[in-house]
Amino acid sequence: MLQHPLATFMTMAVIAVALALPLFFNVFLQNARSATANWNQVFDISAYLDKQAAGTRAQALAKQLRARADVTAVRVITAAEALTQFRSASGFGTALDALSDNPLPDTLVITPARAASTPDGMEKLERAIAAAPDVQTVQVDTEWVKRLYALLDILRRVIWFAGALLGLGVVLVVGNTIRLDILNRRAEIEVMKLVGATDGFARRPFLYTGIWYGLGGGLLALVVVVVATGLLAKPVGYLAGLYGSQFHLGGLSFGLGAGVVGLSMALGWLGSWLAATQHIKAIEPT
Amino acid sequence: MIRFDQVHKRYPNGREALSGVSFIIEDHEMTFLTGHSGAGKSSILKLIALIERPTRGQVFIGNQNTASIKPRGIPQFRRQLGVVFQDHKLLHDRPIADNVALPLIIAGVPRREIDKRVRAALDQVGLLGKEKSGPLELSTGEQQRVGIARAVVGKPKLLIADEPTGNLDPDLALEIMRLFKRFNDVGVTVIIATHDVHLIDRCDARRIALSDGRVTASADTLVGTPA
Numbered sequence A: 001m002l003q004h005p006l007a008t009f010m011t012m013a014v015i016a017v018a019l020a021l022p023l024f025f026n027v028f029l030q031n032a033r034s035a036t037a038n039w040n041q042v043f044d045i046s047a048y049l050d051k052q053a054a055g056t057r058a059q060a061l062a063k064q065l066r067a068r069a070d071v072t073a074v075r076v077i078t079a080a081e082a083l084t085q086f087r088s089a090s091g092f093g094t095a096l097d098a099l100s101d102n103p104l105p106d107t108l109v110i111t112p113a114r115a116a117s118t119p120d121g122m123e124k125l126e127r128a129i130a131a132a133p134d135v136q137t138v139q140v141d142t143e144w145v146k147r148l149y150a151l152l153d154i155l156r157r158v159i160w161f162a163g164a165l166l167g168l169g170v171v172l173v174v175g176n177t178i179r180l181d182i183l184n185r186r187a188e189i190e191v192m193k194l195v196g197a198t199d200g201f202a203r204r205p206f207l208y209t210g211i212w213y214g215l216g217g218g219l220l221a222l223v224v225v226v227v228a229t230g231l232l233a234k235p236v237g238y239l240a241g242l243y244g245s246q247f248h249l250g251g252l253s254f255g256l257g258a259g260v261v262g263l264s265m266a267l268g269w270l271g272s273w274l275a276a277t278q279h280i281k282a283i284e285p286t
Numbered sequence B: 001m002i003r004f005d006q007v008h009k010r011y012p013n014g015r016e017a018l019s020g021v022s023f024i025i026e027d028h029e030m031t032f033l034t035g036h037s038g039a040g041k042s043s044i045l046k047l048i049a050l051i052e053r054p055t056r057g058q059v060f061i062g063n064q065n066t067a068s069i070k071p072r073g074i075p076q077f078r079r080q081l082g083v084v085f086q087d088h089k090l091l092h093d094r095p096i097a098d099n100v101a102l103p104l105i106i107a108g109v110p111r112r113e114i115d116k117r118v119r120a121a122l123d124q125v126g127l128l129g130k131e132k133s134g135p136l137e138l139s140t141g142e143q144q145r146v147g148i149a150r151a152v153v154g155k156p157k158l159l160i161a162d163e164p165t166g167n168l169d170p171d172l173a174l175e176i177m178r179l180f181k182r183f184n185d186v187g188v189t190v191i192i193a194t195h196d197v198h199l200i201d202r203c204d205a206r207r208i209a210l211s212d213g214r215v216t217a218s219a220d221t222l223v224g225t226p227a
Helices: A005-042 A057-066 A079-090 A093-097 A119-131 A142-184 A186-194 A199-242 A254-282 B041-048 B071-078 B096-107 B111-124 B140-152 B170-185 B197-201
Strands: A045-049 A071-077 A107-112 A135-139 B002-010 B016-025 B030-034 B056-061 B081-084 B158-162 B189-193 B206-211 B214-218
Touching (some): A005 A199, A005 A254, A045 A057, A057 A071, A071 A079, A199 A254, B002 B041, B016 B041, B041 B189, B096 B140, B111 B140, B111 B170, B140 B170
Parallel strands (some): B030 B206
Antiparallel strands (some): A045 A107
C-alpha cells in the first residue's frame, strides 16, 4: 500500500467520507439533545386557580407542591400582582380600569426538578397538579417538546440505519481494494504456497493492510468532523445568542472519536478478511 | 523413498500426461527425469509436490500415500520439500536474503536462526555478500542459484527441480548440476527434470526416460515398464 500512496489515500478518503457522514450527524444530534435539555428548564408549569378559591389556597398549594421531589421551586403570583404586571406590560391600562373586578386568577408558577424534565416526568407532574383541588387550568407546553423528542428519536434511528449501511460500504470498499491487491500479487502468493505457506499465512499481510486502511480512514473522518464542527461553532453560537441562549456547539467527545477509529479498523479488518479468505483460497500454484 | 504405482494423470482439458507410470526412487538417490517436452516430466514433479493429484494410481513419498494428505496438510508437507523452478519464481520486490528466508519465515523459525541459515544457504550456492541485492540485479545463473538456496534453506530431504538449467548456457548449467550433486552427496534425494541430453551425459546419475507419458527406460533400479 505504501508503493501506491495516491491509491491508498483514495481508499482511506472513501472510508473517511462514509464514516464522517453518520459521525457528523451524530454530533449534530447530540447537540440537538443537549440544547433541548437546556430548554426544558425554561418550561415552567403554570397552574391557574379557581377564581372562587380562597386567597389562602394559593400559598397552601404552593407549600404542598414544594414538598414534592420533582419540583424545584414554586412561585405564587396573586391575582392583584398579576393585574399590576399586566397593566404595566400590556398597555391595556385604561381598558382594565373599565372592568369592575380583577379578571385574573391566582397563579402558581412551578419549576420542575431537572430529573423530572422529561416528557414523561412533566406529564406526571402536570397530572398531579391538575388533580389538586381548586386548580382550574394547568398550562404547560410539553407537546412540542414531545414532538421534538419523537423527531430526534426518528432522526437517531435514521442515522443508525445510514451508519450501518455506510459501515457495510466501508467493508465492501476495503474488500474490493484488497481483492485487487491480491490479484496483483498472485504470483507472490503462489510462490508462498509452493514453499509451504498456509492460507492464513498468506492472508496475514492483507489483514494488516485492511486494518491500516481502517485506521487511516477513521482518523481522516475525525479530521473532517472536527473541521466541520469548528466551522459551524461560530454561526451556531451567534444563532443561540439571538435566542438569548448560552448554548455552545459541543464537539466530538474523545470516547466517540476513539470508538469510531476502532470501529473503522474493525471494518477494515472484516473487509480484508472476507476478500482475502475467499481469493487466497482460489490461488493455487500450477 | 518415492514410489509411483501405475499412475495416470489426465488434465481437465482431456490431455493424458501420464499413462501408467511406475518407478521407485530410493533415498539419497540423484535421478534425472528425461524426455521431450510434454513427455510427462513436469507432471511427475507436480504430483510429488502435491500441486496435482493422480487421476488413477498411487504416489508414495516416504512411506506415506499422498492420497491420504488432505488439502489442510499440504502446506506442512511442502515444507519438507525443496522445489527449484525453471523461471526461479523469485519475489522481485524484496532482496535476495528475504527471498531465501521465505520458507523459514513461513515455517516460523526464530529470526536469529533465520539470518544464520540464510547466510549458510547463500554461502553454499556461492552468493554470500549479495544478501541485500534485488533479484533483478543478478544474472540469470545467479538468480537460479538464489532459487536453489531458497529450496535448500529448510534442509529438505527431497529436492526437486523442473528444468533448472533451461535458460542457462552449458557452462553455467554444468555448474548448477554440480551444485545439485553436492547436495546429493550430503544425503539429499534429488530429482531433476530436464530435456538437456548433453548435460546429463556429463553427469553421473540415474535416469528415468519418459515418452508420451510412459517410462521407456529406467537405468539402475528398473522397477517396471508399462505393459
